[in-house]
Amino acid sequence: MYLLLANPEAGSKRFQKIKPQLVDYLNKLGVRFDLVELANLVDAEEAMKKHIQHATRGVIAIGGNATVNTVINSMADEGMPFGIIPIGKTNYLAHSLGIKGWRNAAKLLAEPDKIARRLGKIGKHYFVDKIEILGSHNLLSKYLKGEGFLKKFLGSSASSSERTAGVNTTISFDGTVKVTTLVQKISAKLNDEKGGKKILLEITTDDPKNPTRLWMDELEIEGDKKMPVLMGNETVAHTPVEIKGCSKYIELLIPKLPAKLAKSPKK
Amino acid sequence: MAKTRADFADFNNPDTIIGRGVRVEGTLQTAGDIQINGEFKGKLLTEADVVVGEYAVVDADINGQNVYVSGEVIGDINAFEKIEIMETGKVDGNVTASALSIESGGILKGTSTMHEVETERPETEPTYEVQEAKPEEDSGADTSA
Known part of the structure; x- marks a missing residue:
């Protein structure tokens, strides 16, 4: 039942x-x-x-x-x-x-079919899959990138400094490493594989063609401004924040794969 | 040699990238390749390759399988296989590897030590025939002194 x-x-x-x-x-x-x-x-x-x-x-x-x-x-x-x-x-x-x-x-x-997914924690709050932290939390700067009606109202003549808004951020992880940069977005994805590091962190700065990608088990994020921490579109916290990859897993119920795909050998 | 964003799209890829405008400090130890386009200070250790991009500044000792330098490294480099310093590369430190190459324009300020590479000596056939000396026939002569 x-x-x-x-x-x-x-x-x-x-x-x-x-x-x-x-x-x-x-x-x-x-x-x-x-x-x-x-x-x-x-x-x-x-x-x-x-x-x-x-x-x-x-x-x-x-x-x-x-x-x-x-x-x-x-x-x-x-x-x-x-x-x-x-x-x-x-x-x-x-x-x-x-x-x-x-x-x-x-x-x-x-x-159903089942899949085991790693749990992560933001403070005392569990999460699955990934969370995102937005550095371009200024609504005006977000719309100036062409995502909303405000851009049409203001025109496309916004200065480059307004377009490249971000938050000066420090990320400390695994006790020994410190990262400092201007952040537009951080994505913390949980690695479901056992063994190896639990979290894959991807940092987007004002140069989206130059990604940063780091592996870790736990981290702390702090910026010179508060940034929202999102699960889906729901804000669950604000920085400063601690994020951990747990050893605990949760079984998720998923659609059964078609027999043809289920039998396909792994490449 | 520098990998693109598409190369790293696979979540199962264990590689690490430090992008431009990002500064990292500390001891970074990973299993996959490390590509640095920003700044790094501390110590870098990997079982795979290290790529120091053209705009990168690395103030650290580097340990890896192969190390490719197009930017600036202040520190010692220890590669299990090879070190390549490209034309825009600059290393201010000592390097140790099985093979070292420095392109025209590349700079090394320090000592270089080559690993001894143990290889099996190939078996070669002799180019002459060894003829065994035939035993002397017994003529009955008394040869004793």
Whole structure:
């Protein structure tokens, strides 16, 4: 049986609209489940403790990025498989796992595949896959790069200094190494392979053709301005921040690979 | 020799890059290639290759399999195989390798030591025939003193 934790507020309250169809579809697929609707995300941990004994097959988050992040943090120590039924406006983890739409997500629960993904920590907060830190947090400088209506309003005559905004940043890692540079974006990706370093850090400066790529197990990031730390599109923290790659893994439920691809030999 | 962004797109690639405008200080020990286009100070150790780009400034001792220098290195370089100092390369330190090459324009200010390379001596056939001396026939003469 699965424990389904639903965020009724996700995706502009989309859950209430699809709930009857979702329940019906799961029943038709023969998927046994215990559905819990959260009053708000703060209740996720309490709901988990109350209902976890029923979750023999795994815990499923129904919602968007915020719901997924909250449920992962509630269950990281339980050792249960984790799945997603995406209904929020954005769900970057579901997208990265190839889970598209609530129907496909519900279908995979009948016969899922599993993949072990490393957990990371930002302070006390767990995360999966990757986090990003934006140095060009100034909204004006972001739009001056041509990403929004403001550029059309202001024209394209912005000075080069306005276009190359960034944050003077110091990154200390593995106790002995210090990096200093002007940062526009930092991406910290968790390495799922056992052995070797746990985090791949990619730094984008004002020269995007010149990447920086470093391997480490843990790091601290501090800038001369506060930078948001994002999981998907959700801000979970601000710098200064400590990030660690954990030895712990979480099993994620993913669509079964087609038999043809599953049998393909590795290159 | 310098790798492009596409070369590093593969997450499984263990290589390290220090981009231009980035300064790194400390002891950096990795399993993959290291490419430096920015600044580095401290100590560099890898089992693979080290590439010091044209605009790089490295104030460190370097240990690697092969080391290619197009920028500036202040420190000693120890390569298991070869060191190549390109035409824009400048090394202010001692180098040790099995092979060393310095392009025209490249500068080395220091001593160079070559590793002894053990190779198997090839077997060669002699160019002459060795004829065994035939034993003398016994003529019955008394040869004793």
